[in-house]
Amino acid sequence: xxxxxxxxxxxxxxxxxxxxxxxxxxxxxxxxxxxxxxxxxxxxxxxxxxxxxxxxxxxxxxxxxxxxxxxxxxxxxxxxxxxxxxxxxxxxxxxxxxxxxxxxxxxxxxxxxxxxxxxxxxxxxxxxxxxxxxxxxxxxxxxxxxxxxxxxxxxxxxxxxxxxxxxxxxxxxxxxxxxxxxxxxxxxxxxxxxxxxxxxxxxxxxxxxxxxxxxxxxxxxxxxxxxxxxxxxxxxxxxxxxxxxxxxxxxxxxxxxxxxxxxxxxxxxxxxxx
Amino acid sequence: xxxxxxxxxxxxxxxxxxxxxxxxxxxxxxxxxxxxxxxxxxxxxxxxxxxxxxxxxxxxxxxxxxxxxxxxxxxxxxxxxxxxxxxxxxxxxxxxxxxxxxxxxxxxxxxxxxxxxxxxxxxxxxxxxxxxxxxxxxxxxxxxxxxxxxxxxxxxxxxxxxxxxxxxxxxxxxxxxxxxxxxxxxxxxxxxxxxxxxxxxxxxxxxxxxxxxxxxxxxxxxxxxxxxxxxxxxxxxxxxxxxxxxxxxxxxxxxxxxxxxxxxxxxxxxxxxxxxxxxxxxxxxxxxxxxxxxxxxxxxxxxxxxxxxxxxxxxxxxxxxxxxxxxxxxxxxxxxxxxxxxxxxxxxxxxxxxxxxxxxxxxxxxxxxxxxxxxxxxxxxxxxxxxxxxxxxxxxxxxxxxxx
Ligand SMILES: Cc1ncc(COP(=O)(O)O)c(C=O)c1O
Numbered sequence: 201x202x203x204x205x206x207x208x209x210x211x212x213x214x215x216x217x218x219x220x221x222x223x224x225x226x227x228x229x230x231x232x233x234x235x236x237x238x239x240x241x242x243x244x245x246x247x248x249x250x251x252x253x254x255x256x257x258x259x260x261x262x263x264x265x266x267x268x269x270x271x272x273x274x275x276x277x278x279x280x281x282x283x284x285x286x287x288x289x290x291x292x293x294x295x296x297x298x299x300x301x302x303x304x305x306x307x308x309x310x311x312x313x314x315x316x317x318x319x320x321x322x323x324x325x326x327x328x329x330x331x332x333x334x335x336x337x338x339x340x341x342x343x344x345x346x347x348x349x350x351x352x353x354x355x356x357x358x359x360x361x362x363x364x365x366x367x368x369x370x371x372x373x374x375x376x377x378x379x380x381x382x383x384x385x386x387x388x389x390x391x392x393x394x395x396x397x398x399x400x401x402x403x404x405x406x407x408x409x410x411x412x413x414x415x416x417x418x419x420x421x422x423x424x425x426x427x428x429x430x431x432x433x434x435x436x437x438x439x440x441x442x443x444x445x446x447x448x449x450x451x452x453x454x455x456x457x458x459x460x461x462x463x464x465x466x467x468x469x470x471x472x473x474x
Numbered sequence: 475x476x477x478x479x480x481x482x483x484x485x486x487x488x489x490x491x492x493x494x495x496x497x498x499x500x501x502x503x504x505x506x507x508x509x510x511x512x513x514x515x516x517x518x519x520x521x522x523x524x525x526x527x528x529x530x531x532x533x534x535x536x537x538x539x540x541x542x543x544x545x546x547x548x549x550x551x552x553x554x555x556x557x558x559x560x561x562x563x564x565x566x567x568x569x570x571x572x573x574x575x576x577x578x579x580x581x582x583x584x585x586x587x588x589x590x591x592x593x594x595x596x597x598x599x600x601x602x603x604x605x606x607x608x609x610x611x612x613x614x615x616x617x618x619x620x621x622x623x624x625x626x627x628x629x630x631x632x633x634x635x636x637x638x639x640x641x642x643x644x645x646x647x648x649x650x651x652x653x654x655x656x657x658x659x660x661x662x663x664x665x666x667x668x669x670x671x672x673x674x675x676x677x678x679x680x681x682x683x684x685x686x687x688x689x690x691x692x693x694x695x696x697x698x699x700x701x702x703x704x705x706x707x708x709x710x711x712x713x714x715x716x717x718x719x720x721x722x723x724x725x726x727x728x729x730x731x732x733x734x735x736x737x738x739x740x741x742x743x744x745x746x747x748x749x750x751x752x753x754x755x756x757x758x759x760x761x762x763x764x765x766x767x768x769x770x771x772x773x774x775x776x777x778x779x780x781x782x783x784x785x786x787x788x789x790x791x792x793x794x795x796x797x798x799x800x801x802x803x804x805x806x807x808x809x810x811x812x813x814x815x816x817x818x819x820x821x822x823x824x825x826x827x828x829x830x831x832x833x834x835x836x837x838x839x840x841x842x843x844x845x846x847x848x849x850x851x852x853x854x855x856x857x858x859x860x861x862x863x864x865x866x867x868x869x870x871x872x873x874x875x876x877x878x
Contacts, residue, residue, distance in 0.1 A: 259661075261658075381661060383661060
């Protein structure tokens with residue numbers, strides 16, 4: 201079965217450029233604006249969308265994503281609301297892959313079966329669930345695979361050669377390489393080390409490798425994207441949303457500011473191997 | 475007992491107590507958690523580790539802690555004989571030191587050069603800062619901003635002991651938020667840093683390891699009670715925050731069917747007040763947070779609630795996974811105690827026995843008072859008096875109107 205994610209990476213390979221994976225928080229700063237942002241991302245240049253599922257206790261996220269999640273929750277976002285956004289998006293766009301990213305408890309609370317049924321129906325392509333390592337594959341990874349949703353795993357600098365096969369086993373869609381030990385929004389310490397790590401992981405898998413955490417500018421995107429199959433950008437995007445607000449409310453600049461930034465980053469990935 | 479039906483065998487290899495427990499952490503932390511488990515298994519078998527821990531427990535922490543017959547409270551209640559296991563007499567003033575001594579020896583064995591910890595009441599922070607001073611390791615303590623305010627004496631103690639105290643303003647500024655921030659620090663500094671978790675919760679192997687280090691409470695208690703009365707106690711009671719003093723007290727008695735076991739949860743303003751208590755088992759449902767599956771206070775969408783308790787050490791929306799298991803199997807009876815009930819028990823203990831208990835321990839005492847009255851005079855009930863109340867005198871004084 202050819203998935204949207206596989207199809208997209210194949211197309212980008214033909215163009216000889218890495219994917220721009222754009223992360224936004226679903227329903228930040230509110231449901232309507234969040235939907236407008238989501239719908240705008242493909243035209244602005246995002247190849248794959250990571251849609252954040254807000255959680256009260258995002259233990260692996262820095263302040264930018266924490267605040268974005270708080271804004272979405274304050275505006276009434278729920279997991280069912282996130283799925284409704286995807287469903288709405290899919291009516292207009294049937295090709296751009298959407299990967300939901302977040303933490304396990306809201307999914308567990310909804311019920312894994314109910315969640316997966318709704319996710320398939322909405323048109324979700326993949327899941328990144330930060331607090332589900334391979335040791336807990338029975339929870340969600342295996343059931344997701346069974347219904348054709350990719351379970352995308354994070355590999356990190358602490359994932360050594362001995363552990364890498366454990367992490368890659370049951371991973372599908374792509375591998376998300378976390379560029380550093382740290383939370384989202386921190387700075388990459390060594391770009392050289394990231395390149396080496398991508399090469400190391402490529403020795404273990406044919407899956408595309410997306411590098412995320414700490415990528416902030418078009419130059420970062422071009423630089424890191426030279427060796428990776430994709431780069432993921434999140435904190436600067438959600439900060440752009442946050443900075444565009446007035447008294448917590450969206451302004452006429454909110455969607456446009458994000459569109460400009462995504463377009464700039466898209467130019468970065470386009471010159472990565474030019 | 476051949477052990478097959480024992481309640482004392484948990485967790486299994488994956489860290490599960492029945493359906494509770496597990497290792498729900500980010501990949502960055504997984505290798506470290508596996509490494510910690512390997513070191514812990516090795517240390518457990520190492521006579522040198524055992525000897526060093528035993529020596530520190532006796533000569534540094536002051537173990538064994540006494541078992542004390544509380545005569546005036548017994549008379550006042552008119553039921554079972556009331557006893558206190560005096561963990562508040564330990565060095566640093568609570569049971570927390572038992573766990574810190576064990577884990578700091580592990581941190582050393584693993585070659586870690588920095589220690590972090592979360593704290594609610596500040597007792598675990600103080601115990602951590604203490605062992606870090608003794609073993610010459612820098613430490614950072616994460617503490618909710620609300621707790622920094624209500625447990626100021628402990629903040630000062632930590633600072634004097636050389637710890638950096640980082641107030642956490644996220645959320646309600648209590649223990650849950652401190653734990654989130656500690657986890658973020660850990661992910662960032664995983665190569666150098668040992669996370670010294672203060673309660674029997676978190677990812678495997680912490681719940682098991684902390685329980686083992688705290689089990690000295692119940693083991694001693696059993697022996698001391700036998701020496702005093704020639705039998706087993708009829709009931710034991712402890713307060714439950716994350717559940718370390720409670721599981722440490724209970725574990726030795728889990729297979730003794732004649733011993734009734736009670737855990738006091740923080741009932742705050744009352745169990746019916748939404749988001750007004752921290753009784754995760756009485757008022758929550760199973761979920762996944764901070765590395766384990768356990769009972770949690772959460773809304774219908776699975777977002778975690780802040781909860782409330784007068785006691786900073788019990789003000790946490792979760793509980794250690796072994797308690798969730800013992801709750802489901804009904805081996806232990808968990809009951810909520812309100813802020814006001816705890817304040818009453820605090821005053822009674824102070825006036826009748828001349829012992830100022832920690833507000834956390836006062837929750838246990840309040841539950842004991844309810845249970846003891848229903849028991850016969852020939853029966854005995856033992857409270858784990860987990861900590862002393864010096865840290866609470868200002869807060870309690872405010873509640874009682876003794877300060878303007
Ligand atoms: C004196 C005392 N008792 C009990 C607790 C609650 O922790 P646990 O449930 O892990 O024993 C604390 C925590 O701060 C404490 O300081």
